[in-house]
Amino acid sequence: xxxxxxxxxxxxxxxxxxxxxxxxxxxxxxxxxxxxxxxxxxxxxxxxxxxxxxxxxxxxxxxxxxxxxxxxxxxxxxxxxxxxxxxxxxxxxxxxxxxxxxxxxxxxxxxxxxx
Numbered sequence: 001x002x003x004x005x006x007x008x009x010x011x012x013x014x015x016x017x018x019x020x021x022x023x024x025x026x027x028x029x030x031x032x033x034x035x036x037x038x039x040x041x042x043x044x045x046x047x048x049x050x051x052x053x054x055x056x057x058x059x060x061x062x063x064x065x066x067x068x069x070x071x072x073x074x075x076x077x078x079x080x081x082x083x084x085x086x087x088x089x090x091x092x093x094x095x096x097x098x099x100x101x102x103x104x105x106x107x108x109x110x111x112x113x114x115x
Contacts, residue, residue: 002029006050012039013049060087061103062096067091072109079111080104 015025016063022040026033042048061068064087071083083100087093104111 003051004035009043009049009051012036013043016040022025049050060093060099061106064091064093064103068103068107069109072104072111076112 008031011029012025012031015028020028022033022036025031025036029036067087067090068083071078071086075082076105080100082095083104084095084097087100
């Protein structure tokens with residue numbers, strides 16, 4: 001995904017203030033209409049003019065490593081979905097299955113299924 005500068009975002013907003021349409025702005029700046037709409041929406045809703053610098057990650061494993069270790073050690077055959085549900089119930093944290101999976105892998109915790 002292309003990241004455009006804050007200056008280009010300001011150009012979009014200046015052209016919009018001057019009465020240019022989304023289509024005209026996109027053609028003039030050689031960007032997509034959807035990006036122009038998104039810049040205008042972000043400014044309208046939050047006053048944001050700068051591009052995002054990083055994605056916000058939850059840090060689930062950093063904050064809940066001990067809890068994860070306890071769950072896997074006490075129930076070695078626990079499913080990812082069960083861990084996800086317990087995180088929501090016990091920690092009040094909504095987390096994706098992939099986050100649970102990555103967290104267990106990062107902590108080098110394996111789950112053994114009963115046969």
